[in-house]
Amino acid sequence: MAPLRTVLIGYGHAGSVFHAPLIAADPDLDLSAVVTGNSARRAEVRRRYPGTALLSDAAAIRGPGERTSGCDLAVVATPNDSHAPLVEAALTAGLDVVVDKPFALIAASARRLIRLAEERGRLLTVFHNRRWDADFRAVRDLVAGGRLGEVRRFVSRFERWRPDPEQAWRYTTPRSRGGGIIYDLGAHLIDQALQLFGPVDDVYTEASVVRDAGVPGIDAEDDAFLALRHRSGVYSHLSMSAVAPGEAPRFSVTGSLGGHESWGLDPQEDQLRGGVIADPDGYPAFYRQVVAAVRGEGPVPVDPADAVAVLEIIERAFALTR
Known part of the structure; x- marks a missing residue:
């Protein structure tokens, strides 16, 4: 064809x-x-x-x-x-x-x-x-295969150390027009959590502008944390930041039979850039x-209804930080 x-x-x-x-x-x-x-x-x-x-x-x-x-x-x-x-x-x-x-x-x-x-x-x-990141696929297989037992807590981080203010549109564009780290990295982390553990009943959010704090008109957060309580009983803790200086596990999963940690970011983005x-x-x-x-x-590889579920959580997160 x-x-x-x-x-x-x-x-x-x-x-x-x-x-x-x-x-x-x-x-x-x-x-x-x-x-x-x-x-x-x-x-x-x-x-x-x-x-x-x-x-x-x-x-x-x-x-x-x-x-x-x-x-x-x-x-x-x-x-x-x-x-x-x-x-x-x-x-x-x-x-x-x-x-x-x-x-x-x-x-x-x-x-x-x-x-x-x-x-x-x-x-x-x-x-x-990011559903096709190798480290996420490994976590998904562990969870689906039951090797960790009943999962209780999932910690997912996408953090960088970029302390100088960026001129990238995602941080200079107001949140009302899609700026900020929750729309950017947060959408990935929320989607991964939903894929692993299903619908969410409760959302807790912390979000702040660190690098341009106090600058009029800048409300696109560069540091955020979301806690999700899934209907399945699992808690997901999602951290996303442009101002995180210390290294921490990318994924951490705690279950009744054991746990799993992985470090570092999937290399595919850097490979594509090269x-x-x-x-x-x-x-x-x-x-x-x-x-x-x-x-x-x-x-289709991603049901658009799944992406709607991500947006619903983002809306709930923003409502808690206004």
Whole structure:
């Protein structure tokens, strides 16, 4: 079968490091077009993907019934507050869609997009790629196999030491437009916890702006902690920070028969940044499942309803920190 012609909307960190390399490396996908108006990014696309068309903005997919350059699949990898309108435009144009996390800014918008995809008969999935981290897969297998017994507590950390204020949009953009570490790293940690232990009844949150404390208009948190009480009885403690100087386990799981710890971050992001795709069962598996789903050979890799559940918890977390 012919490769799926794919348009990548956005070529910032997510688009250039994750999506473009994974799409280009999959023989069943063709990176047909990239949407970016940034001149430096356009030059990089020309250098790395010389056969790929360049579009200056996403207006080409906004007309009802129009298809961008004959593409089959749209991948939305833009700043968070543009996810929902771009997904809507792509679905309306008749394209199947992959959208980077967070799915949308609020759960209600995400639910509306799911309904639109169903009405249009299009596939929709969310790039919660950290489900394919090797260390998370190891934890998932231990829990599912019962080797730790009845799990009581799950601790998950995604922490860095970057004490100088960053100019990255995720920390300079107000929380109301998708800024902050909870939308960024928190969405991954929440999704992983839900995959392991199911729905959540109670949420406790701590969130603060550390590096730009006191600067007017800066409310995008760079340090946060969430405690989740799952309906199953498990407690998940999720820490995310740009200002954590000490090393701690990435995962820690405590069960009735024993425990498990793992240290360090999954290397796939750094490998992709260096042009290497080393784990075929990791992030490439996401796009293999996308292709299979488009061809009617299996489900989408991430049910968008799972991403709605993540947004519901984020909304509850924000309500506790206003």
